[in-house]
Amino acid sequence: MSKAATETKTATITEATRQFVGTPRAMLIDGEWVQAMSGRTLPVFDPANGEQLATVPAGAAGDVDRAVAAARRAFESPDWRKFRPVDRERLLLRLADEVEAHGDELAEIECLDNGKSLALARRVDLKNTVEFLRYIAGWATKIEGATVDVSFPRPRDGEYFAYTRKEPVGVVGAIIPWNFPLMMAAWKIGPALATGCTVVLKPAEETPLTALRLGELLLKVGCPKGVVNIVTGIGAEAGAALAAHPGIDKIAFTGSTEVGKLVGHAAMDNMTRASLELGGKSPVIVLDDADPAAVIGGAASAIFFNQGQVCTAGSRLYVQKKLFDQVVGGIADSAEKMKLGSGLDPTTQIAPLVSERQRDRVWSYIEAGKAQGARAVAGATRPDNTGYFVRPTVFVDAENSMRIVQEEIFGPVLVAMPFDDLDEIARKANDTPYGLGASIWSRDLSKVHRLIPKIKAGTVWVNCHNLIDPALPFGGYKQSGIGREMGRSVIDLYTENKSVCMAV
Numbered sequence: 001m002s003k004a005a006t007e008t009k010t011a012t013i014t015e016a017t018r019q020f021v022g023t024p025r026a027m028l029i030d031g032e033w034v035q036a037m038s039g040r041t042l043p044v045f046d047p048a049n050g051e052q053l054a055t056v057p058a059g060a061a062g063d064v065d066r067a068v069a070a071a072r073r074a075f076e077s078p079d080w081r082k083f084r085p086v087d088r089e090r091l092l093l094r095l096a097d098e099v100e101a102h103g104d105e106l107a108e109i110e111c112l113d114n115g116k117s118l119a120l121a122r123r124v125d126l127k128n129t130v131e132f133l134r135y136i137a138g139w140a141t142k143i144e145g146a147t148v149d150v151s152f153p154r155p156r157d158g159e160y161f162a163y164t165r166k167e168p169v170g171v172v173g174a175i176i177p178w179n180f181p182l183m184m185a186a187w188k189i190g191p192a193l194a195t196g197c198t199v200v201l202k203p204a205e206e207t208p209l210t211a212l213r214l215g216e217l218l219l220k221v222g223c224p225k226g227v228v229n230i231v232t233g234i235g236a237e238a239g240a241a242l243a244a245h246p247g248i249d250k251i252a253f254t255g256s257t258e259v260g261k262l263v264g265h266a267a268m269d270n271m272t273r274a275s276l277e278l279g280g281k282s283p284v285i286v287l288d289d290a291d292p293a294a295v296i297g298g299a300a301s302a303i304f305f306n307q308g309q310v311c312t313a314g315s316r317l318y319v320q321k322k323l324f325d326q327v328v329g330g331i332a333d334s335a336e337k338m339k340l341g342s343g344l345d346p347t348t349q350i351a352p353l354v355s356e357r358q359r360d361r362v363w364s365y366i367e368a369g370k371a372q373g374a375r376a377v378a379g380a381t382r383p384d385n386t387g388y389f390v391r392p393t394v395f396v397d398a399e400n401s402m403r404i405v406q407e408e409i410f411g412p413v414l415v416a417m418p419f420d421d422l423d424e425i426a427r428k429a430n431d432t433p434y435g436l437g438a439s440i441w442s443r444d445l446s447k448v449h450r451l452i453p454k455i456k457a458g459t460v461w462v463n464c465h466n467l468i469d470p471a472l473p474f475g476g477y478k479q480s481g482i483g484r485e486m487g488r489s490v491i492d493l494y495t496e497n498k499s500v501c502m503a504v
């Protein structure tokens, strides 16, 4: 990587990053970097100033066809078949090493493309991507079936030998969102390669750049052509074509519940296996014996981390009455003090949202909150910065029926509500269509243990929030999705179970 660097007002971006971002990009199909068949391109914008940052191909149905055909050929090719589990493990470990070695550059690209803070991109996105790739690499050599004692009447002079084997599901279509672009790409490509599948990945149109750089690194570490294909394009064209493609065996989707349902329907028409990681409206439940200082810091970070653009963001805060004023006052104070700025500024605490559309969407929820009678105790005013900024906002005086309490906002907007009765809190916490995450803050373990089984959420944190580990299954109840990524569970999503019975 070039050591030459360009000074910005706030941080130093390497020339290598500038060049990667500034050169019109191609997409990866069958080991080649290609433009869209139509020749069309998509602009990518810098969320900190709204200016065009990069250009990528506007892939559509024809490009998806080419990519799926390449992935199918690769799946059946001797080149990929001859990769033993240990070879797939090494491939993923080499990829993790390359991602780590290019960590600064990838974090810079992510910061410019998504708007998020460079420090956060390094500390969270890059660290998690590398750790996840290393974790999932280990699974390649640990995929196993079982022998089964069956009870059929014995054949004469013989017996039965029955066993199960796990086989790669085949060609995987992966559609990912814009909030953690590189990490999401790794969460899909990692298990696909570990299990011996091949992939067509469609990154979000807002943030396609780190996936394309990852494609370069995949080729560098020896990933055979066609095993990973990356098609850039908008959701309604490239995404919809991929989800409905009869040539894929599985679709892995992360994004909104609304689009997840479309993807799920399209998959069902072809009986394509589908895993869906969708939206959330995660409650943060604070019991009156909790440590208020820990709750204030923890609940603020649960909602404001990554500007609230997190599927498990703690967007509903339920505080038992005794602590309500202290906790909400503390969070509102810290929200008011948070510094808005470019992700390149190391002192920034709230970076821009990903896009103009997302900023306007979040703002429309703030307006809806006010119109429905909620009262803002922090934020809720428009900043005058040119980028896609929203001030961290805290609402009180809200009812569970309000839109700001029911719907996923995906921005730095918290709604705080008091509660009295411990028996009632699980019902309130469960009173949305979602069920992705929840946290309980308390020092009374017996109360915590009684509450956990009542909460309908894929993950319940206690005295912490938003902690995701490669070993811990992750996914949603209710409209937050279907399937569990991470841990052993993700291997099941990318494999078929075959039963074998032999008369011997």
Ligand code: NAD
Pocket: 175, 176, 177, 178, 179, 202, 203, 204, 205, 233, 234, 235, 236, 238, 239, 240, 241, 243, 254, 255, 256, 257, 259, 260, 262, 263, 277, 278, 279, 280, 310, 311, 358, 361, 408, 409, 410
């Ligand atoms: P989205 O669901 O529209 O986009 C996610 C991915 O799906 C992108 O790659 C997009 O191109 C693709 N897509 C869009 N329409 C498609 C279609 N018809 N068929 C197939 N693929 C399609 O999310 P968004 O527009 O980026 O954001 C809208 C809302 O989604 C956000 O405000 C937030 O509430 C939610 N969201 C949730 C997550 C999450 O991790 N749970 C992530 C991003 C967004």
